[in-house]
Amino acid sequence: MPVPVNPGTAFVAGRVLFPFACGYFLSYLFRSVNAVIAPNLQADLGIGAGDLGVLTAAYFVTFAAAQLPVGILLDRFGPPRVQAGLMLIAALGAVAFASADSLPMLALSRALIGLGVAGGLMSAMKAIAIWLPRERWALANGAFMTAGGLGALAATVPVEWGLQVAGWPALFWVLAALSVLSAIFIFLAVPDEARPGHDGPGLAAQLRDFGSLLADIRFLKLAPVSVVGMGSGMAIQTLWSGPYLRDVGGLGQGAAAEIQLVLAVALTAGFTLNGIMADRLQRLGVTLAQTMIWTTALYVVCLVVVAAGLFPASPLLWVAFGLTCLTTVLAYPISSADFPVEKSGRVNALLNAVVFGLTFVIQAGIGWIIDLWPQTADGRYPAAAYQWSFGLLAALLAATLAWYALPLRARPRS
Incomplete structure (x- = not known):
């Protein structure tokens, strides 16, 4: 695959990163929207926390299952073709969700959406690996994830x-239209450096690469903390922050949405600041691995505070949570740096498959644990339900972080 020579910053930002960023914006909007519309879905369908968790997490099942095929396609056909086609599938899923009137149909529609946005991050990571020098990957990663x-x-x-004006079905019709526009934008705007066809390794060789990656100690150290770090952060931010704020914080739906807005602003700032900080620290000799270890340790502290129910509705708590909850996204540039660029699509796709496959378990598992406690007369769950579910996540994250940090001196600098 040919690599562009010295592309200008404005060219890379406008013609490469921005079109993919529009698709990733929609991907995260699809991922997060159920945290706000959850009460409407529960009221319309008459479902509990367990069913809500499974319905929302259906997104992650197909998202994870698609990662390995998407990684192969990205390495073979290039990011623009693959991502544009997938966004059309997301549009179809949004139409189906807007038209569904039962729990199974909503779950299937959300699964289709998950398939359609499965390449949102990986296509951009592949494009970054093609168009930018390695030392700028962390900064570009942070800027893109904003x-x-x-x-x-x-x-x-x-x-x-939007719910107050038109209801959740109309919202998904709008998302379907935006997904189609995103697909067109990516296909027409992004320069295509891939050469479709059968040059390069065959399918069997690519599949063997996945097996060798699964046996690589660098991947085995990185994957667990990435799974629990990103999985817990996404599960809480995209769904369980809403019920938590209502049940533990005692907030109404509107006030909870305002705190979730604070969380989302902090999350956005966290992506940007994390990328800038990692880029600057690399220049001072601090590895990406070291940066991820310390920032993830801060997230463990935040998760413990949330689990304990201390200041549950405090904006400051949720600012801290948003700034730290997805710091393990540094795993993507770390893994890209550890392997050849021609394998970058498959490496990050495998990591993404593991992360999002187990995020389904985490998001649904939180609902199953919460359902062990009976609801009160007004439909709320007790604080103990969230203390146990979130507390188990904090303990698991601390254990996986220790596993990753233990052999730090033996791990290659990245």
Whole structure:
């Protein structure tokens, strides 16, 4: 695959990163929207926390299952073709969700959406690996993922306003139209450096690469903390922050959406600041791995505070949570740096498959644990339900972080 020579910053930002960022904005909006519309879904369908968790997490099942095929396609056909086609599938899923009238149909529609946005991050990571020098990957990664934070922000108070005006089916019709426009934009705007065809390794060789990656100690150290770090952060931000604020914080739906807006703003800032900080620290000799270890340790502290129910409705707590909850996204540039660029699509796709596959378990598992406690007369769950579910996540994250940090001196600098 040919690599562009010295592309200008404005060219890379406008013609490469921005089109993919529009798709990733929608991906995160789709991922996060159920945290706000959850009461409407529960009221319309008459479902409990367990069913809500499974319905929302259906997104992650197909998202994870698609990662390995998407990684192969990205390495073979290039990011623009793959991502544009996937966004059309997301549009179809949004139409189906808007038209569904039962729990199974909503779950299937959300699963289709998950398939359609499965390449949102990986296509951009592949493009970054093609168009930018390695030392700028962390900064570009942080800048790009800011678009995801903006999508999470859009899934808070703006969605709440939309619900009051037109309801959740109309919201998904709008998302379907935006997905089609995103597909067209990516296909027409992004320069295509891939050469479709059968040059390069065959399918069997690519599949063997996945097996070798799964046996690589660098991947085995990185994957667990990435799974629990990103999985817990996404599960809480995209769904369980809303019920938590209502049940533990005692807030109404509108006030909870305002706190979720604060969380989304902090999440967006966290993506940007994390990328800038990692880039600056690299120049001072601090590795990406070291940066991820310390920032993830801060997230463990925040998660413990949330689990304990201390200041549950405090904006400051949720600012801290948003700034730290997805710091393990540094795993993507770390893994890209550890392997050849021609394998970058498959490496990050495998990591993404593991992360999002187990995020389904985490998001649904939180609902199953919460359902072990009976609801009160007004439909709320007790604080103990959240203390146990979130507390188990904090303990698991601390254990996986220790596993990753233990052999730090033996791990290659990245």
